[in-house]
Amino acid sequence: MTDEQHNTHDGRSDPQPSARSDAQSDPQPCAQPSAWPDSQASAQPSAQSGAQPGAQPGARPDPQPGAQSGAHSVLVECPSCKQPGFIEAWPRINSARDIEAKKLLMDGRLFKYTCPVCGTAVSMTYDCLYHDVEHKALLYYSTGALSEDECIKQLDHLADQAEWDDCIAPGSYQRRLVLTTFEFCEKVRILEDGYDDRVIELMKVAIKRGMLEEGIIGKRDIFVYERTLPNGGVSFITMGEVPGDAVGVPQGYTYLKDRMADSLAAVTGEYRYNSAWANRFLP
Ligand SMILES: [Zn+2]
Numbered sequence: 001m002t003d004e005q006h007n008t009h010d011g012r013s014d015p016q017p018s019a020r021s022d023a024q025s026d027p028q029p030c031a032q033p034s035a036w037p038d039s040q041a042s043a044q045p046s047a048q049s050g051a052q053p054g055a056q057p058g059a060r061p062d063p064q065p066g067a068q069s070g071a072h073s074v075l076v077e078c079p080s081c082k083q084p085g086f087i088e089a090w091p092r093i094n095s096a097r098d099i100e101a102k103k104l105l106m107d108g109r110l111f112k113y114t115c116p117v118c119g120t121a122v123s124m125t126y127d128c129l130y131h132d133v134e135h136k137a138l139l140y141y142s143t144g145a146l147s148e149d150e151c152i153k154q155l156d157h158l159a160d161q162a163e164w165d166d167c168i169a170p171g172s173y174q175r176r177l178v179l180t181t182f183e184f185c186e187k188v189r190i191l192e193d194g195y196d197d198r199v200i201e202l203m204k205v206a207i208k209r210g211m212l213e214e215g216i217i218g219k220r221d222i223f224v225y226e227r228t229l230p231n232g233g234v235s236f237i238t239m240g241e242v243p244g245d246a247v248g249v250p251q252g253y254t255y256l257k258d259r260m261a262d263s264l265a266a267v268t269g270e271y272r273y274n275s276a277w278a279n280r281f282l283p
Helices: 099-106 148-166 181-192 197-213 252-265 275-281
Strands: 018-021 072-077 084-089 092-094 112-114 121-125 128-132 137-141 174-178 222-228 234-239 246-249
Touching (some): 072 121, 137 181, 181 197, 197 246, 197 252, 197 275
Antiparallel strands (some): 018 121, 072 084, 112 121, 222 234
């Protein structure tokens, strides 16, 4: 079965792309990890959906995750100078096929629009499903237009289909629900580098607890996955009170992964692996 055949959803609301000005903070979540993360889908509706050039007025993209991958041109209005423009929206991304969108996502540019007239940067969000073909994962970024239960229902449906298509055991696909573009982007990069995002989240909490005890980090500081180090370790960027410091961990990933393997294998029904989960999970 192909992705095209996944387009079988019905009766769902059709989340509107939403835009907001980045005049105060332009996170660039992946390319510039020293910035603050995107806030969750706080739409200041200054964008109009649809209006593909040449399309009938009122036509609009289908941002539903069940739709086939591919870009839609979405008409946006600059919140500053009110000039119209277009952004390419990718409501569904296949990692093997949609190379351009994947790069935009990993670079933190997928949900960005810069007004060509006045240069104002705008965040434009819409529900997006990322299918990591290589690592057998489905990530659903939700703007909150649908309830978490509805998102999870769709996620399960698509993951079940993907497992069927790949002839692999039910439950093999990693299923993730993320609520910020920042987290979305980070998880895609973690997957791309071949890591288990659950172990990465546990590492972050373990490192933070240690640094808090030593008093060298603030409670509100967060860690963001940066990259694999030349020595095979993992590095994180701290963000918050003292942003921008890099923390390299030479061997922690493999150690933690092995140590927690049985416990992680027992986790079921979880879709949101973040610091809150890791804090509950880690003894
Ligand atoms: Zn403008």
